[in-house]
Amino acid sequence: xxxxxxxxxxxxxDYADVVSVRAEDASxxxxxxxxxxxxxxxxxxxxxxxxxxxxxxxxxxxxxxVLSVRGRNEIAIATRQAQLGDDLDQLxxxxxxxxxxxxxxxxxxxxxxxxxxMAAIRQIIAALRPAGxxxxx
Amino acid sequence: xxxxxxxxxRSVRQRRARHWHWLREGEPSxxxxxxxxxxxxxxxxxxxxxxxxxxxxxxxxxxxxxFWTGPLLLLGLALGCWSAWRWMHGR
Numbered sequence: 449x450x451x452x453x454x455x456x457x458x459x460x461x462d463y464a465d466v467v468s469v470r471a472e473d474a475s476x477x478x479x480x481x482x483x484x485x486x487x488x489x490x491x492x493x494x495x496x497x498x499x500x501x502x503x504x505x506x507x508x509x510x511x512x513x514v515l516s517v518r519g520r521n522e523i524a525i526a527t528r529q530a531q532l533g534d535d536l537d538q539l540x541x542x543x544x545x546x547x548x549x550x551x552x553x554x555x556x557x558x559x560x561x562x563x564x565x566m567a568a569i570r571q572i573i574a575a576l577r578p579a580g581x582x583x584x585x
Numbered sequence: 586x587x588x589x590x591x592x593x594x595r596s597v598r599q600r601r602a603r604h605w606h607w608l609r610e611g612e613p614s615x616x617x618x619x620x621x622x623x624x625x626x627x628x629x630x631x632x633x634x635x636x637x638x639x640x641x642x643x644x645x646x647x648x649x650x651x652f653w654t655g656p657l658l659l660l661g662l663a664l665g666c667w668s669a670w671r672w673m674h675g676r
Contacts, residue, residue, distance in 0.1 A: 472596075493592040495600040509593050529593070536601040543594050 449482050451498055453508055453525045460530040461508060465501040469523055471515055472496075480517060487517040495539070496525065507533045509543050628672055629665035636661020 451469060453461040469480045472494035480487070491513045498506050513527025531546060533539025613621075622630070639661075640654030647653075 492596075494596045497600075509597050511593055531593070536597060536604060540594065540597045540601065543597050547591060547594060 449480075449521045449523060451523050451525075453496070453510070453527065453530050455527055455530045461506070461532060463498075463500065463506070466523070467499045467501055469499075470497045471525075473515075480523060483520045484517050486519075487515070489515050491515050491525070491527070495536075505535070507536060507539045509533070509539055625669055625672065628669045629662070632661040632665035632668070633658060634661070636664070 449466045449469070451461065451463045451466040452459070467482070470477060471480075472478070472492050473489045474492060491510055493511055494509075496508045496510055500506065509531045510525065510527040511529035513525050513530075515523065515525045517523050531539065531542050533542050636657040636659075637654060640651075640657035643649075643653040643657070644651060
C-alpha cells in the first residue's frame with residue numbers, strides 16, 4: 449500500500465511499501481490492511497503507526513487530520529501538524545522539542561509585538577507633542 | 586518528567602505506555618477472557634448452550650428440523666436467567 453502524510457506546507461511521509469496502518473478517530477483505534485474498502489474519517493490528536501514490508505515500524509504523531517483510503521491501496525492523511533519518529537521514545541523527544549520551540553517562538557513573537565506597539569505609541573506621542581497644549585497631558 | 590506539553594505529547598506517551606503494557610503482559614490469556622465474562626454471564630450462557638445442544642441432538646435424532654432446538658434454547662435461557670436472578674438475590 450501507499451501511505452501519504454501531508455501537512456499544510458509539505459509532504460511529511462510518502463512510502464510505497466506499507467503493509468498495515470493503525471490510526472485513531474473518535475470511535476477509537478483501528479487498523480487498515482491492503483485492499484480495504486474506501487474510507488474517510490477524521491483523526492484525533494494521536495499517533496499513527498504503520499508497518500513496512502520488511503517488518504520495520506514507523507510512527508507519526510498527528511494533530512488531528514483527515515484519513516482517506518482510496519483505490520484499495522492508497523492511504524492519504526492530511527493533517528495540521530505531523531511529526532515523524534522511528535520509535536516512540538524518539539517520537540516523544542521530537543514532539544517535546546518541537547513543542548518547546550513553538551512555545552519559545554510564540555514568546556519571542558509576543559515580546560517583539562509588544563515592543564513594536566510601544567515604539568509606535570512613542571512615535572505618535574512624539575509627533576503629537578508640539579501640536580498643542582491640550583494634547584500634552 | 587515535567588507536566589508540560591499538549592495533547593500531542595500526551596497521546597505519544599499514552600501510546601508508549603500501552604506498548605510497554607503490551608510488552609509486559611502480552612495478549613490476555615484464554616482463562617482471563619473466560620473470567621472476564623464472569624460467573625453471572627456464565628450462569629446465563631451455559632444453560633442456553635446446553636439447551637441448544639440438547640435440542641440439536643434431539644432434532645437430528647428425530648429429523649424434526651428446529652422443532653426442539655428453539656424451545657430448548659429458550660428454556661435454557663429462561664433457566665439461566667432464573668438461576669442468575671436467584672444467585673443475585675442470594676448475595
